[in-house]
Each structure stands twice: as structure tokens, then as C-alpha cells.
Amino acid sequence: MRLQTPSSAPVLTHPARSGWRQHVGSLMLGRWAPGIQRLTEPPHALPQAPRSGWPVACALLRSPAAVVGLTVLLLIGLMALSAQFWYPGDPLDMVAQPLLTPGEDWQFPLGTDALGRDLAAGIVHGARVSLLVGLTAATVSVVLGSLVGALAGYYGGRADRVLTWLIEIFQTTPSFLLVVVVVSITQSTVGIIAVVIGLTSWDTVARLVRAEFRALLSADFVLAARSVGYNTPWIIFREVLPNTVAPIIITASVIVASAILTESSLAFLGVGDPNTISWGSMIGSGRDLLRSALYLTAIPGLALVITVFSLNLLGDALISALNPRLRGRTA
Amino acid sequence: MPASTLYQRFTRRFRSGFSGPLVRALPTAAGVIVLNFVLLQMVPGDAVDALVAEAGSATAQTTELLRQQYGLDKSPLAQFGDYLVQLGHLSLGDSPRYGMPVMDVISQRLPNTLILMGLALAISLGAGIALGTVMALWAGQWPDRVLSSAVFVLYSTPGFWIGLMAIVLFAVKLDWLPAGGDSTIGAGLAGLDAFVDKLKYAILPALTLASFFVAIYARLTRASVLDVLSQDYVRTARAKGLSPWRITLRHVLRNALLPLTTVAGAHLGGLLGGAAVVETVFGWPGIGRLTLEAVQAREYKVLLGILLMSSFIVILANVLVDGLHTRLDPRIAARLKGG
Numbered sequence: 001m002r003l004q005t006p007s008s009a010p011v012l013t014h015p016a017r018s019g020w021r022q023h024v025g026s027l028m029l030g031r032w033a034p035g036i037q038r039l040t041e042p043p044h045a046l047p048q049a050p051r052s053g054w055p056v057a058c059a060l061l062r063s064p065a066a067v068v069g070l071t072v073l074l075l076i077g078l079m080a081l082s083a084q085f086w087y088p089g090d091p092l093d094m095v096a097q098p099l100l101t102p103g104e105d106w107q108f109p110l111g112t113d114a115l116g117r118d119l120a121a122g123i124v125h126g127a128r129v130s131l132l133v134g135l136t137a138a139t140v141s142v143v144l145g146s147l148v149g150a151l152a153g154y155y156g157g158r159a160d161r162v163l164t165w166l167i168e169i170f171q172t173t174p175s176f177l178l179v180v181v182v183v184s185i186t187q188s189t190v191g192i193i194a195v196v197i198g199l200t201s202w203d204t205v206a207r208l209v210r211a212e213f214r215a216l217l218s219a220d221f222v223l224a225a226r227s228v229g230y231n232t233p234w235i236i237f238r239e240v241l242p243n244t245v246a247p248i249i250i251t252a253s254v255i256v257a258s259a260i261l262t263e264s265s266l267a268f269l270g271v272g273d274p275n276t277i278s279w280g281s282m283i284g285s286g287r288d289l290l291r292s293a294l295y296l297t298a299i300p301g302l303a304l305v306i307t308v309f310s311l312n313l314l315g316d317a318l319i320s321a322l323n324p325r326l327r328g329r330t331a
Numbered sequence: 332m333p334a335s336t337l338y339q340r341f342t343r344r345f346r347s348g349f350s351g352p353l354v355r356a357l358p359t360a361a362g363v364i365v366l367n368f369v370l371l372q373m374v375p376g377d378a379v380d381a382l383v384a385e386a387g388s389a390t391a392q393t394t395e396l397l398r399q400q401y402g403l404d405k406s407p408l409a410q411f412g413d414y415l416v417q418l419g420h421l422s423l424g425d426s427p428r429y430g431m432p433v434m435d436v437i438s439q440r441l442p443n444t445l446i447l448m449g450l451a452l453a454i455s456l457g458a459g460i461a462l463g464t465v466m467a468l469w470a471g472q473w474p475d476r477v478l479s480s481a482v483f484v485l486y487s488t489p490g491f492w493i494g495l496m497a498i499v500l501f502a503v504k505l506d507w508l509p510a511g512g513d514s515t516i517g518a519g520l521a522g523l524d525a526f527v528d529k530l531k532y533a534i535l536p537a538l539t540l541a542s543f544f545v546a547i548y549a550r551l552t553r554a555s556v557l558d559v560l561s562q563d564y565v566r567t568a569r570a571k572g573l574s575p576w577r578i579t580l581r582h583v584l585r586n587a588l589l590p591l592t593t594v595a596g597a598h599l600g601g602l603l604g605g606a607a608v609v610e611t612v613f614g615w616p617g618i619g620r621l622t623l624e625a626v627q628a629r630e631y632k633v634l635l636g637i638l639l640m641s642s643f644i645v646i647l648a649n650v651l652v653d654g655l656h657t658r659l660d661p662r663i664a665a666r667l668k669g670g
């Protein structure tokens with residue numbers, strides 16, 4: 001058996017690092033194997049981060065909130081993937097008489113807008129945009145944020161000061177305004193918008209990863225890896241970074257939700273991609289008829305709320321699954 | 332006494348107040364200026380292109396001459412110097428569209444946004460702390476469950492959509508509040524009447540803007556109060572037989588709200604971004620709506636001016652919050668003094 005993570009043996013690693021890592025660690029490893037026993041293993045077995053997330057997944061599936069969130073998200077994902085199958089045409093095309101109310105004509109179950117565009121087609125195709133933007137932005141910010149945070153935390157000193165400075169600049173600049181400015185300077189296509197949202201939200205990840213690195217640097221398994229002679233990239237990416245995965249995942253789920261909200265706000269304001277339908281742009285165009293045709297704004301809005309709500313449910317459940325100490329709390 | 336010790340003593344005293352955070356914020360401010368300059372350089376076409384387009388046509392020679400005149404033929408570094416000098420004069424250049432200095436355009440709209448943000452911050456802190464405390468005191472019971480779910484829905488709902496639904500409910504269906512604008516046009520009100528009138532117009536946008544932050548503060552307060560409730564000094568206070576009210580207000584909340592002060596400063600940027608959307612929904616003439624107008628008119632100087640000013644407001648607010656935090660929590664000052 002290999003010595004797995006330092007977290008299972010907090011006494012011998014870093015006294016200050018009690019708390020949630022310890023619990024995350026024991027959860028990931030299964031609580032049945034006492035950590036102390038592992039330290040008697042031969043020293044050549046280098047510590048490694050857990051490669052399996054199964055225990056966490058099990059803890060997650062035991063929470064009803066997570067199951068509901070996951071199910072709804074899976075359905076929305078399926079809807080997005082099969083959008084071309086249900087509605088092969090362009091959702092921006094006029095297909096019927098304008099302003100059919102929901103249920104008036106069952107060929108268009110959610111009705112049509114002022115230009116005779118099918119609302120249901122818009123919702124299904126809009127799901128693709130929302131999910132795409134959310135996932136892309138989260139990927140960009142996690143990759144960039146982890147890299148910056150890891151370098152700052154690992155090297156410390158001057159590198160840390162410069163990178164922290166960079167983080168602080170992005171923290172103080174209001175990110176929504178920054179996205180609006182950058183998108184209007186460059187181009188407003190869905191891809192660019194997604195990347196720009198990611199580029200303005202990496203600072204949270206970076207701050208988090210930096211703090212984790214600083215705390216983990218003095219851990220035994222890092223010293224062990226150093227003394228065995230592993231090179232720096234190996235230590236950063238294979239030894240320390242896998243131990244910061246839990247907080248990164250939690251932050252990523254928050255970023256996905258906020259990126260979806262940001263994209264919809266942009267589209268609502270008319271700064272989004274004019275050639276792609278999105279829930280935000282549907283709300284924006286339905287806004288003129290707010291008094292006479294409420295369903296035009298209410299339906300895409302509900303789609304947004306349901307998606308973000310499920311994401312937040314999942315995020316909260318992840319926090320408690322990865323950190324049993326916080327179970328029963330929401331913040 | 333050696334000079335170095337005197338200096339240390341001086342800087343320590345200096346740091347215990349508001350000036351310490353101010354000094355620490357300077358590099359960030361410098362970075363924000365650099366970021367803005369870089370973005371300004373990314374803008375396609377320059378001021379001369381805009382002028383030429385406005386004039387209709389120009390020869391290559393004239394444009395070259397104009398570029399020299401505006402210093403646009405210089406190296407980026409020299410241009411950055413010019414930019415700094417300009418900022419040193421508290422100027423952001425002129426806006427051809429509005430026919431006045433960018434600084435004036437922004438400062439005309441700024442008070443309206445600050446009113447909205449101040450009101451929203453007050454609402455969100457007040458409601459958030461109240462809700463969060465109730466949730467924590469009844470943790471696990473029905474008031475907590477009901478409020479937690481409601482807060483969770485608020486947390487997941489985009490502000491602009493809440494605004495639209497609020498217009499439908501409060502302005503159209505119930506006709507309690509105006510749907511948009513910032514004052515009754517042509518009413519000619521003065522004094523208290525004008526204030527009440529403005530408040531009527533501000534209340535829906537402020538509530539809309541506050542909705543998301545109410546949720547955040549409620550969740551934070553709940554967690555923080557639960558944390559404090561398990562502390563020994565709360566048990567002591569209970570054992571002394573103090574009234575529950577007194578314990579909650581003096582012993583629990585005073586300690587539980589400290590972390591909130593730091594977070595509130597960090598949320599100012601989010602509040603500014605939210606204001607941009609909410610102002611558009613309600614036709615509230617602040618810098619948020621100005622941002623959108625500037626985007627549509629391709630007025631990049633105004634746009635970047637707004638970004639710079641907003642960042643500075645956030646920095647300034649953080650300095651104030653830092654200072655306030657030190658005053659409120661003597662432990663921080665003690666830590667700084669102890670080195």
C-alpha cells in the first residue's frame with residue numbers, strides 16, 4: 001500500500017493545517033484506513049494525491065440537493081446537445097404567426113415572439129450558449145488561476161509579489177465593466193465573450209490556489225519529493241496541485257454559474273453576440289412587450305433561474321461533500 | 332535613539348490608521364492605470380481616425396500631421412508618459428460625442444449611481460444581516476429552512492430579470508411605484524418633496540440591485556453567527572443569565588459582523604457592475620447607463636474613463652474598509668504593532 005496523502009496524517013505533516021483538508025483527505029481515501037498506519041510504510045513509497053473521486057461522488061449522491069441539481073443539469077445538458085435534433089433550423093428564423101401565447105398552438109408549445117420566432121427553439125438553443133459560456137469561462141479561469149496561484153505560492157518572494165499585484169489589479173477592476181469594455185473593443189462572438197469572462201474571473205482561483213500552496217509547501221510530502229530529487233514542475237503539478245483540487249472544483253462551480261449570469265446580462269444589454277440566440281437576448285427583446293406579453297421575458301428568465309439554481313445546489317452540495325465539517329451550513 | 336528606530340516607530344503609528352491601507356493600495360492603483368492604458372491601446376483606430384471620419388475626408392499628409400500634433404506618432408512608452416501627465420491633471424481627455432471633457436461627462440452621472448449603490452448596500456446589509464441572524468438563531472428549524480430556500484432562489488436569479496418582474500408587479504399591476512426614470516418630469520418639486528420623489532424612483536432599482544447581495548450577506552451572516560454562537564464567551568454570557576437579546580446584539584453580532592465588513596468592500600465592484608444592468612432596466616441616468624451609451628457610440632475614452640474611475644472607487648472603498656476594520660477590531664492593530 002502506498003503512502004497516499006499527507007492529509008490523512010495531520011499530526012506529522014503541518015500542525016496548522018487541521019480542519020477541512022484533513023476531512024477531505026479522509027473522505028477521499030475512505031475513512032476506514034487510519035492515517036498513522038500509513039506512515040510506517042517504507043519511505044520510498046512517495047505520497048500521492050488520491051486518484052479517485054469515488055468516495056466524494058458517493059457522499060454527493062447521498063445529498064438530495066445534489067441529486068436534484070445534477071439531474072436538472074443533465075437534462076439541460078441533454079437538451080443543449082440535442083438542440084439540432086429537435087429544432088434543426090436557425091432559432092432566429094421566423095416560423096409562425098407572431099405573439100402566439102404558450103399553449104395556443106401546440107406546434108409551438110411556448111408560443112412565439114413579436115417576430116414570429118419559436119420560443120421553445122430559442123430556449124433549447126439558448127441552453128447551448130449558456131452551458132458553453134459557463135464551461136469555457138470556468139476552464140479558462142481555472143487553468144490561468146491555478147497556474148498563477150501555483151507559481152506565486154510555490155516560488156514566493158519577488159515572483160509572488162508581482163503575481164499578487166496582478167491578482168489585486170483584477171480584483172479591484174469591476175469585472176462586469178471590464179468584460180463590457182473588452183468585448184466592445186474586440187468582437188462580440190460567443191467564443192470571445194466566454195474567454196473574456198474567464199480572463200476576468202481567474203483572480204479568485206489564483207488567490208485560493210496561492211494560499212493552498214503556501215500552506216502545503218512545508219508539508220512532509222513536499223519535502224520528501226524534494227529530497228528524492230523530483231524537479232520543480234513535477235512537484236508543482238503532480239504533488240501539490242492535486243491536493244488543491246477540492247477548493248478549485250468548488251470555485252469552478254461558482255464561476256460557471258456567474259459566467260452564465262454575466263453572459264445573459266451582456267446579451268440582455270445588447271452587448272452580446274448578435275448572431276446567436278441566448279436566454280439573455282430573448283429577455284432583452286421581450287422587454288419591450290413586458291406589459292402585454294409577459295411570457296416573452298418570464299420563460300427565458302425561468303430557464304436561467306433553473307439552470308443557475310441547479311448549479312448552485314450542486315456547488316453547495318460539493319462544499320459539504322468535500323468538507324464534512326461544514327455540513328448543515330450554506331455559506 | 333537611532334534614526335532607524337524612530338523611523339520604524341513613525342511608520343508603525345502611521346500604519347495603524349487609514350494611511351497604511353492607502354500606501355498598500357498605491358501599487359494596485361498604478362496597475363489599474365497600466366491596465367487602462369493597455370486597453371486604450373487595444374482600441375481599433377485612434378483619435379485621429381475618429382476626427383478624420385468626422386471631417387469626411389483627409390489626405391495622408393494631414394492625418395500624419397494631426398497624429399504628430401496629438402502625439403500619436405510617439406512610441407507607446409512616450410504615449411504612456413503623456414497619459415500619466417494627463418491623468419495628473421485629473422483629465423481623461425475630451426469626448427467628441429458629448430462635446431465636453433470625459434471627466435465632466437462621468438462626474439455628472441456619478442452621483443446618481445452612488446445614490447443607487449449606497450441605498451442598495453444599506454438595504455442588502457440591513458436585510459442580509461437580519462435574515463442571516465434569524466436563520467442562524469433558528470438553525471435547522473422551519474424559519475431557517477424557509478428563509479434559506481428563499482435566499483437561495485435570490486442568489487440564483489439574475490438582477491435584471493428580478494427588475495423586470497418587479498416592474499410588472501409593483502409598477503404595472505399594483506401601480507405603487509414608478510417603472511423608470513429618476514424623478515417626475517416637470518413636477519418642479521423642491522426640498523423634501525423632491526427628495527421623497529427621488530426616493531420613490533430609486534426604491535425599485537435599489538431593491539433589484541440589492542437582491543443578489545441580500546442573499547450573499549444572509550448566507551455569510553448565518554455562517555458567521557453560527558460560528559460565534561459556539562464560542563466560549565457566548566456560553567459564559569448565557570451562564571451569567573443575560574437576556575437573549577443582549578447576548579445576540581452585544582456578544583454575537585458584534586463579533587460575527589466583523590468578517591462582513593471586509594467582504595462588503597470587496598463587493599463594491601460587483602455592485603458597480605450590477606448597477607450598469609439595473610440602471611438600464613429602470614432608465615436610471617447613472618454611469619451604468621452611460622457605459623452602455625458609450626458602447627453603442629464607440630466612445631472608448633468615456634468607456635475606459637468609467638472603468639478607471641470605478642476601479643479607483645473600489646480601491647478607495649477598500650482603503651476605508653481596511654481602516655475601519657482596524658478600528659473596529661483592536662486585535663488587528665495589535666497584530667500590526669507587534670510586527
